[in-house]
Structure formats: structure tokens, C-alpha cells
Amino acid sequence: MPVGDAGHGAVTVPERASFWFRRFLAFVGPGYMVAVGYMDPGNWATDLQGGAQFGYRLLSVILLANIMAVLLQALAARLGIVTGKDLAQACRDWLPRGLSLPLWLTCELAIIACDLAEVIGTAVALNLLFGISIMAGTLISVLDVFIVLLLMRWGMRALEAFVITLLGIIAVCFGVQLVAAAPPVGAVLKGFLPSSEVFANPGMLYVAIGIIGATVMPHNLYLHSSLVKSRTYTRTDEGREDALRWATWDSTLALTLALFINAAILIVAAAAFHGTGHQDVAEISDAWKLLSPVLGFGLASTLFAVALLAAGTNSTVTGTLAGQIVMEGFLHLRLPYWARRLLTRGLAVLPVIVVIAIFGQGKVGDLLVFSQVVLSMQLPFAMVPLVWFVSSRKHMGRFHLSPLLAVLSWLVVLVIVGLNIKLLGDALF
Incomplete structure (x- = not known):
């Protein structure tokens, strides 16, 4: 049974006559699991660079990226709730096999690239906190399989509680740093206003593209479309409409927390480094x-x-789930969680070990950037099928997108794909 299906650690939704807040709480969880991908170590590098080099001026880009992410995740939830299929299952069932197999391969590559960023982030954090070498930290990161196994044994609510707790720790850490940084409120608020300077300044545009490229993670669309199925609401049009409303609120509020954390990283970097002679700070270890x-x-x-x-650590949990969902959905193949985790993490650890062995720890940051480029290459292969499916009356019935929402969704896809192509071109050439 796929990860998100009702019955596999399913969460019971109270009857419609129940207090609305109880029903909302029953749907809280999947959005926060998805929000993890919007604040993983890959996002940190672009936020730090943006704040250090350009102050608060790229806050508007973080806000724009978050708005687009809210829309895309709402579409992923719509697909799962209305059709009962996650994005991987829909691709397998509704696309020619000649298309679905390459989509599976590119998605697996994206999950490995995302896991690569998690490996580097965990290894760097262990190095900063305990002085453990990056190489040793990379090997230690393989042991996180036991965390995932324990949480999976306790069920979906345990997973969600673990993730939300760690998100709370991240929010508190940056909340304290924001207070310590004491940024000028006027400059921060002004940073959220769109500015033509982003397009006029090539260096600023490049970092802006990186922020957007690192924000929307392709595996999150697969993950969210599956996790929303873990709620045991009534499978009628009325029940689906109710579930859509609460699932959208869940993901929107969770991504608002992600917006706060990403903005806080940039604000702290701007207050600490921009204008203090440290504008060239881009590496996580240098910022620390x-x-x-x-x-x-x-x-x-x-x-x-x-x-x-x-x-x-948070990204580890959601990455494992996403990998399982993709493999089950595309191939009908289910591996034990420990086997799936060790396979993905092993493929992610290998390039880190090779780079450290050949070039030393100083090149790990470049590898982190490369992982984001790989993610940007895969993004269209997740977004295009998603928007295509939810725009289709054949697959969605009366829940298909309205013409206005469909146009807006395709516009978001074109913007993100175009910016990622630009990011990829700049990175390679």
C-alpha cells in the first residue's frame, strides 16, 4: 500500500458536524512535511549569499517564490484528494510508458540530488557543532536510517510531530538571531516590495534566480499529492471539497513558516554581513x-x-518518504524503508566522499550548489504533468482548474522553468 494511502497510519477526520478546529487539526501535518523542502540546506546558501551581497533587497524574491510554491503545492494536494492518485501514480496510469519511465528516472536523480544537499548540510552542522570532520560527518549521516525506521514504526502522526518539532526549533533559533541582529524595520519592509533593480543588476538577478530555483523542490509535488491521502475523510464530492479546503490551509500556513525562516536567514545575513565588510560571505561555514x-x-x-x-535531519525524513512514493507510484515496487534509505543515502554520500578525497573539504560548498542545479533540471518534469492533470476535466471532473487558475498555473510553470534554465545556463557556461 502506498505511503500516503488511508489505512497506512491513516489519520481519522472528525465528522463534519464536529468543531471546525478539530477538523482542521486532523488535516495539519502534510503541509509541514512539504515545508521542510523549502528550507533545506540548499536554500541556505542562496539566502546567505543574497543577504550578504545585496542586503534586504531580495526579500521580495523570497516572497514571490513562496507565493508560487503555495499555488503549486495546492495543486498537488488537489490531485491527490480528488483522484486518489499521487503524482507518480497519475504519471504511470495516464501517460505513455515511454514518458513515465524517463520521468521516474529524472525524479530519482532529483531525490538523490536533494539527499546530497542533506548530507552536506548535516555533515557541515556536525563539523560546526562538534568539530567532526566533513568526511566523518558524511559517514555518520548514513545512520539516520534508524531515525526514519523508528518514526515509521510509530505511524504518520509520529512522523509529522517529529518534523513539526524540528521546524519549531529552526524557527526559534532564527527568531532569537533576528532579535540579536536588530535589523532596521523600515529597510526590511522595503525589501519585500518589488524592485526593478533585481533585473537591472546582473549579479542580483543571478542570486534571485538561485533563490527561486532552490525554493520549489520537485519531489515535494510527489510527496504532497500522496500524503494528503492519509486522511480518512468521506470520499464524496462534498467530502473532497472539505478536504481540499483544509489541506490548502495546512500547506499555506506551513509554507508561511518556511517564508519566515528563509526571510530570517537572509535578514540575519544582511544585518550581520552587508555593510560590515563581509559582503563576500557565501559559504555556510564562513557565516557560522x-x-x-x-x-x-x-x-x-x-x-x-x-x-x-x-x-x-528533517529533510532526511521527507526525502525517504518521497523516494518510497516515487518508486511505488511509477514502478509498483516497494522496498523496505531501511533498504530504500540506504540506497538513496549511499548514492548521495558517494560523490561527497569522492570530492573530499580528491579536492578536500573546501569544495563541498560547490557540490551543494551543483545539487541545486540538478534539481532545477528536474523541476519541469514534475510541474508540467501536475498542471496538465489538474487542468483536465477528464481526470478531475468538476474539480478541474478554472480557466483563470489554469492560466495562472501555467504562467508560474513558465516563469520557474525559464528562470531555472537561466540558472542552469549560467552555472554550466
Whole structure:
């Protein structure tokens, strides 16, 4: 039975006559699992670089990326709730086999690339907190399979509670750092307003593209479309409409938390490094070294590293689920969670070990950027089928997208794909 299907650690939804808040709480969880992908270590690099180089001016880009992410995740939830199929299952059943097999391969590549970012983030955090070498931290990261196995044994609610707890730790860490950084409120608010300067400045445009490219993760669309099926609501048009409403609220609020964390990373970087002679800070380890001395707050660097470790650990859980969903959906093949986890993590650990062995720890940051480029290459292969399916009256019935929402969705796809192509071209050439 696929990961998100009702019956596999399913969450019971109270009857419609119940207090609305109880019904909402029953749907809370999948959105936060998805939000993890919007604040993983790959996002940190672009947010740090943007804040250090350009101050608060790229906050508007983070806001725009988040709005687009809210729309795409709502579409993924719509697909799962209305059709009872996740995106991988829909691709297998509704697309020619000549298309679905390549889609599976590209998605597996994206999951490995995402896992690569998690490996690097976890290894760097262990290095910063405990002085463990990046190589040793990379090998230790393989052991997280036991965390996933334990949580899966306890069920879906245990997974969701674990993820939400770590998200809370990340939010608290950056909340404290925001207070310590004491950024000028006026400049922060102005940063959320769109500016033509983003397009006029090539360096700023490049970082802006990187922020958007690192925000929308392709595996999240597969993950969300499956997890929403874990709720035991009534499978009628009325029940689906109710589930759609609560699932959309769940993901929107969760991604608002992701917006706060991403914005906080950029704001802290802007307050600490922009205008203080440290505009060239781009590496996570460099930011960690400078935070406490620059802010004059001894715990700033520690909180930064704790948040990074929480982000890497969180991404491990959701990455494992996404991998299982994709394999089951495309191939009808189910591996034990420990086998799936070890396979994906092993393929992600290998390039880190090779790079460290040949070039040393200094090139790990470049590998992190490369993982985001790989993700950007896969993104269209997830977004295009998703929007195509939810726009179809044949597959969605009366829940298909309205013409206006369909046009808006395709516009978002074109913008993200275009920016990612630009990012890919700049990275390669």
C-alpha cells in the first residue's frame, strides 16, 4: 500500500458536524512535511549569499517564490484528494510508458540530488557543532536510517510531530538571531516590495534566480499529492471539497513558516554581513564563524548550526518518504524503508566522499550548489504533468482548474522553468 494511502497510519477526520478546529487539526501535518523542502540546506546558501551581497533587497524574491510554491503545492494536494492518485501514480496510469519511465528516472536523480544537499548540510552542522570532520560527518549521516525506521514504526502522526518539532526549533533559533541582529524595520519592509533593480543588476538577478530555483523542490509535488491521502475523510464530492479546503490551509500556513525562516536567514545575513565588510560571505561555514563576533551575541553561531542540523535531519525524513512514493507510484515496487534509505543515502554520500578525497573539504560548498542545479533540471518534469492533470476535466471532473487558475498555473510553470534554465545556463557556461 502506498505511503500516503488511508489505512497506512491513516489519520481519522472528525465528522463534519464536529468543531471546525478539530477538523482542521486532523488535516495539519502534510503541509509541514512539504515545508521542510523549502528550507533545506540548499536554500541556505542562496539566502546567505543574497543577504550578504545585496542586503534586504531580495526579500521580495523570497516572497514571490513562496507565493508560487503555495499555488503549486495546492495543486498537488488537489490531485491527490480528488483522484486518489499521487503524482507518480497519475504519471504511470495516464501517460505513455515511454514518458513515465524517463520521468521516474529524472525524479530519482532529483531525490538523490536533494539527499546530497542533506548530507552536506548535516555533515557541515556536525563539523560546526562538534568539530567532526566533513568526511566523518558524511559517514555518520548514513545512520539516520534508524531515525526514519523508528518514526515509521510509530505511524504518520509520529512522523509529522517529529518534523513539526524540528521546524519549531529552526524557527526559534532564527527568531532569537533576528532579535540579536536588530535589523532596521523600515529597510526590511522595503525589501519585500518589488524592485526593478533585481533585473537591472546582473549579479542580483543571478542570486534571485538561485533563490527561486532552490525554493520549489520537485519531489515535494510527489510527496504532497500522496500524503494528503492519509486522511480518512468521506470520499464524496462534498467530502473532497472539505478536504481540499483544509489541506490548502495546512500547506499555506506551513509554507508561511518556511517564508519566515528563509526571510530570517537572509535578514540575519544582511544585518550581520552587508555593510560590515563581509559582503563576500557565501559559504555556510564562513557565516557560522562570523555571526557571533559580528552580532556581538555569543550564541548566534551555535543557534545557526543547531538550526542547520535540524534542517538536514528533517529533510532526511521527507526525502525517504518521497523516494518510497516515487518508486511505488511509477514502478509498483516497494522496498523496505531501511533498504530504500540506504540506497538513496549511499548514492548521495558517494560523490561527497569522492570530492573530499580528491579536492578536500573546501569544495563541498560547490557540490551543494551543483545539487541545486540538478534539481532545477528536474523541476519541469514534475510541474508540467501536475498542471496538465489538474487542468483536465477528464481526470478531475468538476474539480478541474478554472480557466483563470489554469492560466495562472501555467504562467508560474513558465516563469520557474525559464528562470531555472537561466540558472542552469549560467552555472554550466
